[in-house]
Amino acid sequence: MATVSSLDPGAVLGWFDRVARDLPWRDPDCTGWGVLVSEVMLQQTPVARVEPIWLDWMARWPVPSALAAAGQGEVLRAWGKLGYPRRALRLHAAATAIAAEHGDVVPSDVDTLLGLPGIGAYTARAVAAFAYGQRVPVVDTNVRRVVARAVHGAADAGPPSTTRDLADVEVLLPREPARAARYSAALMELGAVVCVARTPRCADCPVYADCAWQRAGRPAYAGPAKVVQKFAGTDRQVRGRLLDVLRGAPGPVSRAALDAAWDEPGQRDRCLHSLLVDGLVEQTDNGMFALPGEG
DNA sequence: AAATCGTGGGG
DNA sequence: TCCCCAAGATT
Numbered sequence A: 001m002a003t004v005s006s007l008d009p010g011a012v013l014g015w016f017d018r019v020a021r022d023l024p025w026r027d028p029d030c031t032g033w034g035v036l037v038s039e040v041m042l043q044q045t046p047v048a049r050v051e052p053i054w055l056d057w058m059a060r061w062p063v064p065s066a067l068a069a070a071g072q073g074e075v076l077r078a079w080g081k082l083g084y085p086r087r088a089l090r091l092h093a094a095a096t097a098i099a100a101e102h103g104d105v106v107p108s109d110v111d112t113l114l115g116l117p118g119i120g121a122y123t124a125r126a127v128a129a130f131a132y133g134q135r136v137p138v139v140d141t142n143v144r145r146v147v148a149r150a151v152h153g154a155a156d157a158g159p160p161s162t163t164r165d166l167a168d169v170e171v172l173l174p175r176e177p178a179r180a181a182r183y184s185a186a187l188m189e190l191g192a193v194v195c196v197a198r199t200p201r202c203a204d205c206p207v208y209a210d211c212a213w214q215r216a217g218r219p220a221y222a223g224p225a226k227v228v229q230k231f232a233g234t235d236r237q238v239r240g241r242l243l244d245v246l247r248g249a250p251g252p253v254s255r256a257a258l259d260a261a262w263d264e265p266g267q268r269d270r271c272l273h274s275l276l277v278d279g280l281v282e283q284t285d286n287g288m289f290a291l292p293g294e295g
Numbered sequence B: 001a002a003a004t005c006g007t008g009g010g011g
Numbered sequence C: 001t002c003c004c005c006a007a008g009a010t011t
Helices: A009-019 A032-041 A047-060 A064-069 A072-079 A086-101 A110-114 A121-130 A141-150 A162-170 A177-193 A235-248 A255-259 A265-278
Strands: none
Touching: A009 A177, A032 A047, A032 A086, A032 A121, A047 A072, A064 A086, A072 A086, A072 A235, A110 A121, A121 A177, A141 A162, A141 A177, A235 A255, A235 A265, A255 A265
C-alpha cells in the first residue's frame, strides 16, 4: 500500500518528537508574523545567532504594523550583526505591505507570500507550512542535502533547481496537511543536526538503515565543484565595515569617520556608493552620512 | 543563471 | 590559520 521511502515519515517524525530543539518560533502559539520574521532572519544565518534577536523583535514589534511604524535606521540597528542587512529593509517593506494590504495578518497563500519583498520559494512555503499547516514542500539547503543522500544516494545535493527540488520533496510528503508540515520541519532538523554537511552523525540517524548513500557505500560527491565564497578583502567585507561604523554611532558621521574603516580609497568609495544605492545609507544635507531616516 | 550580498563559529 | 558553511533572495 503505502510506499516506504528511505525517508519514512514514521521514522523521521518519531525521531523529531524525541529530539526536536525547543525553538521559540516553533511554539504552537507563535503567530504567522513570528514565523515569517524567524524565516527571514534564518536565511543564511545560524539559529544560535538569530534566537536572541528574534526574541527582541517579537517583544518590540509583535505585529507587522508595529514594525512598519518604525524607522529604517531603527530596524537596521535592531538587526544588529545578523548579516545581509538588506533583509531587514525588505522585511520592513513586507511588514508595511502586510499592514496596509492584508489587514495586518501575514498571508497564508504561497503565491501571495511570493509577492512580498524578501520572500522567495523557500520562505513562502515555510510560512504556509509552519504557520498555517499547509501541505506544501519546504525545501532549504538541509532538505536538499538529506534528500540527496537518503533518496538519491549522493554525498551532497547538486546545483539547486527550484522546480526539481520541490517535485523531489512533494512525493515524500504525507497526505495529511498538518503531518506534512511537521514532516518538513523534521527533515530540516535532520539536516541541521544529524545529516550535516561536513561530518554527518550517521550513528544518530533515524533512517540509517534505509539511507541510499549508506547502501551505496558512501560514494564521494560527484557533482560540479561548488563556488567558494571569498570574504576577506571583498566589497562585502568593506560594506560591513562601513555599516558597522554607522551602527556604532548614535547619529550621522563624517566622511572621515567612514574613511577610517578601510584604507583602499577606490574600493571604499565604490562600496559607500553601493550602500547609498541600496538604501542602507543616506547622505545628510550637510554632507554627513547616516543610517536611513536618521539624518 | 551565475554573481552578489554579512558575519561569526567550528573543524 | 584558514576554510567551510549557515532555515536564500535578487538581479
